[in-house]
Amino acid sequence: MNASMTSGSAPTLEMVAARAGVSRATVSRVVNGSPKVSPDVASAVHEAIAALNYVPNRAARSLASRRTHAIALVVPESTARVFNDPFFATLVQGVGLALADTEYTLSMLLESEAHIDKTRRYLLGGNVDGTLVVSHHTGDHSYANLSRSLPVVFGGRPLDSTERVNHTVDVDNTRGATQAAEHLVERGRRRIATIAGPLDMPPGVDRLRGFADALERAGLSPAGVEHGDFSPASGAVAMRRLLERDPAIDAVFAANDQMAIGAYSAIADAGRSVPHDIAVVGFDDDRYAATAMPPLTTVHQPSVEMGAEMARTLVRLIEGEEVPEVTLLPTSLVVREST
Amino acid sequence: MNASMTSGSAPTLEMVAARAGVSRATVSRVVNGSPKVSPDVASAVHEAIAALNYVPNRAARSLASRRTHAIALVVPESTARVFNDPFFATLVQGVGLALADTEYTLSMLLESEAHIDKTRRYLLGGNVDGTLVVSHHTGDHSYANLSRSLPVVFGGRPLDSTERVNHTVDVDNTRGATQAAEHLVERGRRRIATIAGPLDMPPGVDRLRGFADALERAGLSPAGVEHGDFSPASGAVAMRRLLERDPAIDAVFAANDQMAIGAYSAIADAGRSVPHDIAVVGFDDDRYAATAMPPLTTVHQPSVEMGAEMARTLVRLIEGEEVPEVTLLPTSLVVREST
């Protein structure tokens, strides 16, 4: 717009100082919001900044302050493979949104096996002030000890709880499963079975427990428990087995929507209908849930919120605030037509 | 592992120099792969680097070299809203994967309206060496002129071709639509209609053109053209209209899968069946395509590859290489049961 913008190189703090007639230190104070600057000096500096369209140089700032104002989001390869998992995609969105309100920047690290320690070096090499890690896998110890050298927040589907990982944000899987079971009971169902997830994955364990506890409180016991691997095919297989053992089942809670959809087909194959003969509740509220036939009643995961919460937690951690070791986000039941 | 690692602060280039018995300049040369270093000196330096587990400090490097080795991926808010668009998610994955082979780092900028110029400042403030922008929208001029100050590669669903944007990577929409139309012709269909996308979006235009051209070459003309907005509902409406005008239609090409799915329901409502009465081909090969009933024949978009190509193009641009202004990625037809 104006002449100063046509100058080749970016304006520096020094130029601002000269223009405002103060020292560089003062400009730095103003830029960093130090309280010990007189109002008139501050506004003079602000004017100069605006006039020159000054933007601080990050590299210089990091070098001097030893802080990068960047955080990493590490996506283990196994997760990358399911990158089109809507849950994950939405989580990234939450992270980005939360960070937009801060001075922090997001570095995405898609970890491919070939570069596994490139990632570690990057993280440990002072390139970021902290990191977020999303993992689907229990056995993933690779980042557990990272938290000794760097603020880390785990999230998504967190590690096995036996590992003392410092900070994690998770969805309240247990409570969600309980909501699902209670809903089925309220609908008058009595022979309620479940298609659980793998027991080596925390969500698998928690969702099964929440389900079982709720039934017990209702004075019922599961009409069957079969395990799947969260895939639609495994859901169909599990449903078939459930039906073989007890053809009179009148409801089923699947530990995720994909398995619920698989169950749909097994139910149809058995000549039964949803929800008339068998009510079905899923978990995740993924893209398939709403458009399934019939639309699936399911437990909604607040994924955007989870990403945002992870980001906020990490930022607080970096700034030295006290933060709870684990944050559990509430789920909510979305009632559609499968119950 | 060893004693030096327990030392509080990270090893510096200076420490490496001392240990290798050379100057800092030499270490810098080795680290940066300069050719003018004698082999023995180089290996001594490499040993020292390994022994100390030295990792160069990025901030210092950027400050001195005026390069950041970071690239941004800007996601306009409108796109963020459809973040769970599998196409986009996969594209990000491709970008990440391609970058993993380089020295570059990915900064994700989810742009929220409130911070729109925060993004511009960030990009122009020397925080990145270049940027990738994904956009669904024609009218989005905000980044068009960015390319005057910074290497930029547009991608995904690029801007209106009337804007002279320097570099873009796109899927070959025209060719893809042609493949779809030719397939229908080969299947013996003769009354072929299309549910086109909006004419203010490049994919809408290109897919319609590719379709029409192919029919013309086959000596046919469209049995009908209706426009939708890429949503399933609009696909259903369009299909209904198509059927009203010409009940004898025996095939339809929808400009995306979502509209094809919408068409499915309109076809069913009309008492017709897919593919017996009407063959349907979509475009995108999204998550719904494979699981639709019947599974949808569609044009596959190489989204991972597109992300990777965008990243590679940008890196080349940054390194000063010559790169083509537009790269068109080939699509492929995935034949399933709807034709």
Added chain:
DNA sequence: TTGAAAGCGCTAACAT
């Protein structure tokens, strides 16, 4: 081929 020296743009004591 190697080293010396001068910054890159900023922050953070320390003075004043």
Added chain:
DNA sequence: ATGTTAGCGCTTTCAA
């Protein structure tokens, strides 16, 4: 409340 002065860790002329 403001200025002075050192660096932060690296790259890069320029000499040797």
